[in-house]
Amino acid sequence: MASLPATLGAFRGADAPDLEALRKCVHCGICVPQCPTFRVLGEEMDTPRGRLYLMRAAAEGRLGLTAALGRHLDLCLGCRACETACPSGVPFGALLEATRVQLRRHGPPSRHRLLEAFVFAVFPEPRRLGAVLAALSVYRRSGLRWLVRATGLLRPFPRLAAMEALVDGVPRAEPLPAVVPARGRRRGRVGLLTGCVQRHLYPGVNRDAARLLALAGYEVVVPAAQGCCGALELHAGRADAFRARARALAAAFPADLDFVVTSAAGCGAAMKAYGHWLRDAADLGAKTRDVLELLAEAELPLGPLPLTVTYHDACHLAHGQRLRQEPRALLRRIPGLTLLELPDSDLCCGSAGVYNLLEPAIARDLLERKLACIAATGARVIAAANPGCLLQIAAGCRARGLDVEIVHPVELLARAAERAP
Ligand code: SF4
Ligand code: SF4
Structure with a gap:
């Protein structure tokens, strides 16, 4: 996408979305019921088909880079469930990212400017993130958190409240050898x-x-x-x-x-x-x-782990990397472990990078759906292969008082490896 024409409708310069890829969408709607934002909002323009219609209208010069276009794309989780569902091979993720580049460069300013400035100054900078998490740890241990929650101080600030609820504790650092x-x-x-x-x-x-x-x-x-x-x-x-x-x-x-x-x-x-x-x-x-x-391609000596586990498909593993069977096959190799299939396992949990901070109401709705599915399995352990999902699901389980353990599959495999004969 780097060397496309200088203008493409409302899009300008390099990194414009690929018009041919946009035209691959035949509006069949097969992706629509798989889209989490459609499930929550029930709006055509918040489906993959609706968003592709808007992107194509912009590429064909029938629509400008308006605030409404930006809003419908902001509400997209980027989960790529629509890509998995689409029989026409529409590369939705790449089109979404390219359109967001255009909006950032040439569109109206983001409505989350302040929060985004904080997120991008801190999250991708490990040292700064470490300092913020250390401060959060002090806040949690000092009793201030109890006070903030008891007085409902953050209630008028849902995005701050979402951030505060996400991190429960910061584990001791474990530097790895070179x-x-x-x-x-x-x-x-x-x-x-x-x-x-x-x-x-x-x-x-x-x-x-x-x-x-x-x-x-x-x-x-x-x-x-x-x-x-x-x-x-x-x-x-x-x-x-x-x-x-x-x-x-x-x-x-x-x-x-x-x-x-x-x-x-x-x-x-x-x-x-x-x-x-x-x-x-x-x-x-x-x-x-x-x-x-x-x-999944290697032999691992694994000992018994008598646990009942369910597996949540992280969007960027299942849809983004098409890895669904490998995690399940690995968990099934652990002797004594019972893997229960999670209903709607590949429906986004609402984490989606920092979506849960930017759009907390939709993220909460999706999290509630995920927790209901988890509770229906009766599993005591939930495995997911992405830190965002682990944080989001753990926060939801804490809020609901669910007595479950939330782990990455490698943690279960490592435990089983320690018990290998
Ligand atoms: S990426 Fe996810 S939220 Fe966005 S349109 Fe596709 S299915 Fe819907
Ligand atoms: S993105 Fe694919 S599945 Fe969705 S409406 Fe277009 S062609 Fe159909």
Whole structure:
């Protein structure tokens, strides 16, 4: 999409959406019932078909980059469930991202300017995020949180309240060694992305991912200087910042790795799109694998884990990377573990990057639907392969008082590996 005509209807310059891809939509509506925002809002313009109609109208010059167009695209979770459903192969995710780039560059200002400025100054910057989380930890332990909740101080500020409810505690940091040696028969050498939210809030997931990869025969390299993959920026249409992060990440990993592995589905989906957005990081994009993708191909010694588990499909794993069977197959390999299928397992939980902070009402509605499905399974453990989903579902379970454990699948696999005969 980098070298399209200078103008395409309302779109201008590089990174315009691909008109031919927009015209692939035949308006059949098969995607409509799969769309979470349609399920919540029931509006045609908040379906994939409606959004594609608007994008195409803009590309054909029948519509400007109006606030209404921006609003319908803002409300999209970017979950890509519509891509999975679409029989015509419409690349909705890429079209959405390209249109958001146009809106950011040439459209009306965002209605969430302040919050977005905070999010993009903090979330993709691991040091700043660490400092904010440390402050949150103090706030939680000092009793101030109790006071804020008891007095309902944040009630008039739903976005702040959503942010406050999301993080319950910050675990002790677990820095990984620069290299984790392979064990047993060597399969190759991989780099591990530690992620921004992941390294602070789920360091145990990175630790378990490295251990399992080593057990599967991979030497694991963990560059200390690695930064953010840029996923949040890509989803917000901040193409220049996204490209800069992709370039920096590509430079942080040695060039001779077989794969670069992530256990955060959102990061993996964005990294796998690097080749589409810039040449400099195309190689890294092509080498990117989700940890479950690699582990599914390997032999792992696993001992018994007598648990009843249900699995939530993170959108950017199931729809963004088409990885549905691998996580399930891996969990089924654990002796004694019963995997219960979650109804609507690939319906977005409402997390969607920072969507739960920007659009808390819709995110809450989707979370309630997810929690009802979880409760219907009766499972005591919920597995999901993305930190955003883990945070969102855990916050919902806390608020409902559900006595369940929320984990990444690698945590269950690592526990089972420790019990291997
Ligand atoms: S990406 Fe998700 S929310 Fe957006 S139109 Fe597609 S299905 Fe709906
Ligand atoms: S995006 Fe695909 S499934 Fe949805 S209306 Fe268009 S052609 Fe049909």
